[in-house]
Amino acid sequence: MLTVFAISDSIGETAEQVALAAASQFKEKVEVQRIPYIKTMEDVEEVIGTIECVDKAMVVSTIITVNVREYLTQKCIEKNINIINVLGPIINVASTILNQHPDYNPGAVWKTDEIYFNRIEAMEFAMQYDDSKDYRGLKNADVVLIGLSRTSKTPLCMYLANKGIKAINIPLVPEVGVPDELYTIDRKKIFGLTINPLQLIEIRKRRLDKFHRISAEIEYASDARILEEFDFADKIMNKLGCKKIDVTQRAIEDTALIILETINAYKNK
Numbered sequence: 001m002l003t004v005f006a007i008s009d010s011i012g013e014t015a016e017q018v019a020l021a022a023a024s025q026f027k028e029k030v031e032v033q034r035i036p037y038i039k040t041m042e043d044v045e046e047v048i049g050t051i052e053c054v055d056k057a058m059v060v061s062t063i064i065t066v067n068v069r070e071y072l073t074q075k076c077i078e079k080n081i082n083i084i085n086v087l088g089p090i091i092n093v094a095s096t097i098l099n100q101h102p103d104y105n106p107g108a109v110w111k112t113d114e115i116y117f118n119r120i121e122a123m124e125f126a127m128q129y130d131d132s133k134d135y136r137g138l139k140n141a142d143v144v145l146i147g148l149s150r151t152s153k154t155p156l157c158m159y160l161a162n163k164g165i166k167a168i169n170i171p172l173v174p175e176v177g178v179p180d181e182l183y184t185i186d187r188k189k190i191f192g193l194t195i196n197p198l199q200l201i202e203i204r205k206r207r208l209d210k211f212h213r214i215s216a217e218i219e220y221a222s223d224a225r226i227l228e229e230f231d232f233a234d235k236i237m238n239k240l241g242c243k244k245i246d247v248t249q250r251a252i253e254d255t256a257l258i259i260l261e262t263i264n265a266y267k268n269k
Helices: 013-023 041-052 066-078 087-098 106-128 135-140 153-161 197-210 223-240 252-268
Strands: 002-007 030-035 056-061 082-085 143-147 167-171 190-194 243-246
Touching: 002 013, 002 041, 013 030, 013 056, 041 066, 056 066, 066 082, 082 087, 106 135, 106 153, 106 167, 135 167, 143 153, 143 223, 153 167, 153 252, 190 223, 190 252, 197 223, 243 252
Parallel strands: 002 030, 002 056, 056 082, 143 167, 143 190, 190 243
Antiparallel strands: none
């Protein structure tokens, strides 16, 4: 078995993805191990010791810092370890074409990593505060979605999280009401999701059928119940003065785009 060590002075996601793409081309098992944050000569010495313990090994490196990258290359050559510097040749070719010296700034890679970490943090936030699990997230949310059950609040939160947006959703249920904290936050980040009543009835009936229940006997999907909920939701949204988005026959991506454009427009004012 071959072990490919994906080594980086940052999180190492790029090196790992390159190594995995190569590994997928072989029937024989190829293991990929990611080793992030190799920033010093001492780090290189330590990682070389780890690699030497493996029978068949190679290194895929995306280290930006020149002296660390060259030291890793030197040590690999000394130990007869095959190494590929993924970014080095690309940077050199780009430098030649542009007739410009690169900055060799690891911080440039950190910008990519920051985006990655923001996405993960936003996803954890969305899961933690999904569907009224905890209202403490309201003050820290970038976006607050309110709407009736089955208006795609949760998948929309997850989609926004993938864009690095911390979103929380609050279902509007007449018997439960809404938290008082909702009236204390910036209304600009609150979005009310509306939908055609006939479509909502159909969606809820299909959901009940999926669980082998008798739709006609369930108040959740009854016309009267849904109209009552619509009246309640409309009053809440009007009281908040929040932006409303009709999600009827609208893809989640389209709804997310409206939200992203709206919050960006507010930021730019």
